[in-house]
Amino acid sequence: MVKISFSKSSAGCCVNYVGTVLFRRKKFGRITMGNSKGECRFCHKIFSGRGIGKHLLACGAKKEKDETLNNRGKNQGYIYHLKISAGRLYWFHIEMEGMATLLDLDDFLRGIWLECCGHLSQFTIRGVRYLSYEEPDDFWGDAPESMNIPLESVLDLKDKFDHKYDFGTPTVLALQVMSIRKGAIDESIRILARNHPPVFECENCKKIATQICSLCMEDYCDKCIKAHECGEDYAMPLVNSPRTGVCGYVGPLEE
Ligand SMILES: [Zn+2]
Ligand SMILES: [Zn+2]
Ligand SMILES: [Zn+2]
Ligand SMILES: [Zn+2]
Structure with missing residues (x-):
């Protein structure tokens, strides 16, 4: 498992509480149709x-x-x-x-x-x-x-x-x-x-994104992710979950 560091956090997502990250992603307004x-x-x-x-x-x-x-x-x-x-x-x-x-x-x-x-x-x-x-042992009593x-x-x-x-x-x-x-x-x-799967725009070409960079949490299409500066290793498929892009989450096992 790749350990993801948030060293790029100053880029806009220093808080790793996912709900907050979403709203701090600088292009949050880029969502297209059908959302929520x-x-x-x-x-x-x-x-x-x-x-x-x-x-x-x-x-x-x-x-x-x-x-x-x-x-x-x-x-x-x-x-x-x-x-x-x-x-x-x-x-x-x-x-x-x-x-x-x-x-x-x-x-x-x-x-x-x-x-x-x-x-x-x-x-x-x-x-x-x-x-x-x-917890097997309630040492602190709480x-x-x-x-x-x-x-x-x-x-x-x-x-x-x-x-x-x-x-x-x-x-x-x-x-x-x-x-x-x-x-x-x-x-x-x-x-x-x-909810229907949210639709995000590619950070680069504005087409529909399919991948998320798990390092900077930006979204890209299949083509643009290849040229993304963080490297393709951090790319993960965008899935219909608040955990998309976090700690190796790539969607449910079944479905
Ligand atoms: Zn009904
Ligand atoms: Zn693109
Ligand atoms: Zn990135
Ligand atoms: Zn994990």
Whole structure:
């Protein structure tokens, strides 16, 4: 694994908190069409990142599907609707069984957005930390809790909390409980909607970028990356994740 240094940080990204880096990238305004929008997976209409949450709570097609699932006679429990976001470009809406654990949620986030080389991760909920790794020895008496705890024991409606993956070059996500209902879903986590891949312009020729330089975090097309001053070794494919270009992240294993 190439250890990425941020020695070029004075060029514009000295803070390695990914959300911040994004907004500090000097050409942030270069994004072209379709950004931050996404499709409702039930009625297939397109909404902005800001509008989709409200829509999902009212979507008729979703209500119909929910009723079918509820009527199947499966045991009903609490279903949590969560919004997960990193800046305004990257977001997910999911539903999750209240009996599923923070560990399940962590697994989902790693699988779809984050996992590069098995770093530690942590949720912080109302000031309490829940770590992916259980500390064997509570020497200081302030050890974080385990993630092996059901959502319904730690989260209430409207709660806002965060998730941090990797303490060295962290990716921080903001989460919020949008609704809690009684019902049944057919898997422990289901995706309601996610953002379309953001489209970035090539730093050089302004065509659509496909690569990100993991050293300076600038975006380039396949052609221009070859001539980029940091060298081609730092080039990584641009992927639909807030971790794109960070610590060797090249997208989910599956998909
Ligand atoms: Zn819909
Ligand atoms: Zn890594
Ligand atoms: Zn180019
Ligand atoms: Zn570069």
